[in-house]
Amino acid sequence: MQCDRCGKPSVYHSTLIVNGVSQSRNLCRDCAIKEGVFNTETSLFDDMFSAFADFLPFEKVEDVTCPVCKTSLVEFKNSGKLGCPNCYEAFREEIADIVKRIAPFSTHKLEASSTPKTKTAKSSKEEQIATLKAELQLAVKEERYEDASKLKKKIQSLEASK
Amino acid sequence: MINVLLTRVSFYRNVKDYKFVPKLTDDKAHEIEDKVAAALAGIMDKKNLDSLTEEEMKNLKSLGLVGRANQLYLTKNCEFSVNLFEDEHIKITACKTGFDCSVYEQAKQIETTLKDKISMSYLDEYGYLMSNLNYLGNGVSFEAVVNLSSIAKQGKIEQIKQNVRKLGFNLTDFGENLYILSTKCNLGYTETEIKTEFEKMLSKLVDVEIESSKILELNAHDEIENEIMRSQAILNSATLLPIGELSIICSNLLLGVNLGMIKVDEKILQKLYSIILQNHSNNNKFTPKEIASKVKEILKGGKNG
Numbered sequence: 001m002q003c004d005r006c007g008k009p010s011v012y013h014s015t016l017i018v019n020g021v022s023q024s025r026n027l028c029r030d031c032a033i034k035e036g037v038f039n040t041e042t043s044l045f046d047d048m049f050s051a052f053a054d055f056l057p058f059e060k061v062e063d064v065t066c067p068v069c070k071t072s073l074v075e076f077k078n079s080g081k082l083g084c085p086n087c088y089e090a091f092r093e094e095i096a097d098i099v100k101r102i103a104p105f106s107t108h109k110l111e112a113s114s115t116p117k118t119k120t121a122k123s124s125k126e127e128q129i130a131t132l133k134a135e136l137q138l139a140v141k142e143e144r145y146e147d148a149s150k151l152k153k154k155i156q157s158l159e160a161s162k
Numbered sequence: 163m164i165n166v167l168l169t170r171v172s173f174y175r176n177v178k179d180y181k182f183v184p185k186l187t188d189d190k191a192h193e194i195e196d197k198v199a200a201a202l203a204g205i206m207d208k209k210n211l212d213s214l215t216e217e218e219m220k221n222l223k224s225l226g227l228v229g230r231a232n233q234l235y236l237t238k239n240c241e242f243s244v245n246l247f248e249d250e251h252i253k254i255t256a257c258k259t260g261f262d263c264s265v266y267e268q269a270k271q272i273e274t275t276l277k278d279k280i281s282m283s284y285l286d287e288y289g290y291l292m293s294n295l296n297y298l299g300n301g302v303s304f305e306a307v308v309n310l311s312s313i314a315k316q317g318k319i320e321q322i323k324q325n326v327r328k329l330g331f332n333l334t335d336f337g338e339n340l341y342i343l344s345t346k347c348n349l350g351y352t353e354t355e356i357k358t359e360f361e362k363m364l365s366k367l368v369d370v371e372i373e374s375s376k377i378l379e380l381n382a383h384d385e386i387e388n389e390i391m392r393s394q395a396i397l398n399s400a401t402l403l404p405i406g407e408l409s410i411i412c413s414n415l416l417l418g419v420n421l422g423m424i425k426v427d428e429k430i431l432q433k434l435y436s437i438i439l440q441n442h443s444n445n446n447k448f449t450p451k452e453i454a455s456k457v458k459e460i461l462k463g464g465k466n467g
Contacts, residue, residue, distance in 0.1 A: 068181070079184065082182055088285060099288075102346070103298065103347045104349065106349070108299050111352040
């Protein structure tokens, strides 16, 4: 193919379709540089990228870490394994999403005759509060004030719902 | 249901107030070992894996009673095992040849014994807590190894797999015309419901297999009969028998029994399949000579009653 400007052999080929009408361009290397196609400061790809940026849903992924076993959310997603029971609280939303996808229902159903050793919802909640209080103490001691603040809010909401 | 080779139930549990297996330290693992040993004292024997013979290991592995973990408790009849630190802290497995969902009641007894003596990690919302979310809820999984050679011959196995998946189960290749039907994450179902649905699914699968056999026979009676008779003859006289050939022979014998063309003792068929299961789950594969020799012993034992 020949360059549309100078007739030399072309190296750059583009096709633009607007309202169903197709427009092709063929340029040799020198003419392409003159037209700014191979711009050294921004590439064609960057332009495409910025053009679509408003339409692409970018999520800022915050790497949460379980305060008890130090398993990070990234580690959980890579391995598929949780590190301790407290991970269920630390990654509450992510686990709820996964459960929705893999399980027929989102909550456990107890057999009429089968009860675990930790039987009532009330005792389970009290134990949760006790665990969270222990973690809060640890977080304060280690000066992880952001974690401590989150733990305090969880304890308050559990105590309010008792 | 002669097409079902074995039925297996596993209960997964994690001990309360301990981290899960990926983050468990050695000293905490020893604490869990001590708790389990105390709970199972007098009921199950702790086994040192090094003390088991090669034959014993092969048999236990073929039944799925021993896995990757190095802590094993076995009952005297070797039908139940408790493995520690495999995927979760505790895995209780019960297994029986053929279709036998009484394994659930038997494994449940061990689970109840442990649960009464050791507090397990549990939340009302999610049931028994697991490192692997696929076991969430009741922490119980049902599995069966089943022969579906007629469905496979008709080229319908992928369609069946998809249908089974839609109904909340998995059907995966085991090899040698065998498939594993297993439960998926069953959060929200009670144990009884899971067991009932599993039995129904397994029955349905076997019904489809038998229907497929009949269709195959209708389309090619002489060829099918020829294959079945040849298989019987080879089984009785071969001195070298590769595992692939044994698998085809067993499938043909099952087909013959299902179609009423031949009679074969179900126990003999199960023993022949146990060779295939052992070969499959072990690194050291049987040689064709070893397989032929084992087959001779089984047939001899069958004749002697």
